[in-house]
Amino acid sequence: MAEFANEALIDARKTRPILENIANKWSVLILTVLCSKPSRFNEIMRRLDGITHKALAEALKRLERNGLIKREVLPTSPVGVEYTITPLGRSLQAPFEALYCWALAHGAEVETAQADYDRRQPG
Structure with a gap:
C-alpha cells in the first residue's frame, strides 16, 4: 500500500485533472443515475x-467531453435529448458502487x- 501511495504522489500531475x-459530487451521482438506464x-x-439546471448542464457537457456519457438528440416532437453512459463511463461503475457502499x-x-x-471548535 505504501508503494501505491508513493506512485500516486508521483503521478499526481497526470491524475489530478482526470480525478x-x-x-x-455531481459527476459521480450523474454517472450512477445513467448506469441504471439512459435518461x-x-x-x-x-x-x-x-x-x-446550470450545474447539471455544465456537468453533462464535461462528462460528454471526457467520453463518459453520450448525448443523443431524439427524433421526437418537441425534440428530446437522452444521455447514455459509454463503456468508458461504465468502467467507473464498480469503483462508484464501492464508494456508495462505503x-x-x-x-x-x-x-x-x-x-x-464541531463541539471542540471555539466559538
Missing part, C-alpha cells in the same frame, strides 16, 4: 435533488466525527 473531472435531462434533474456503511461514523470536531 477533478470524474470525482466531483433525459429533466429525469436526471429530478433524481438529483439539489442540483441546479458511504452507507460509514456515514454515521463520519457524522459523529463531524459533530465531535
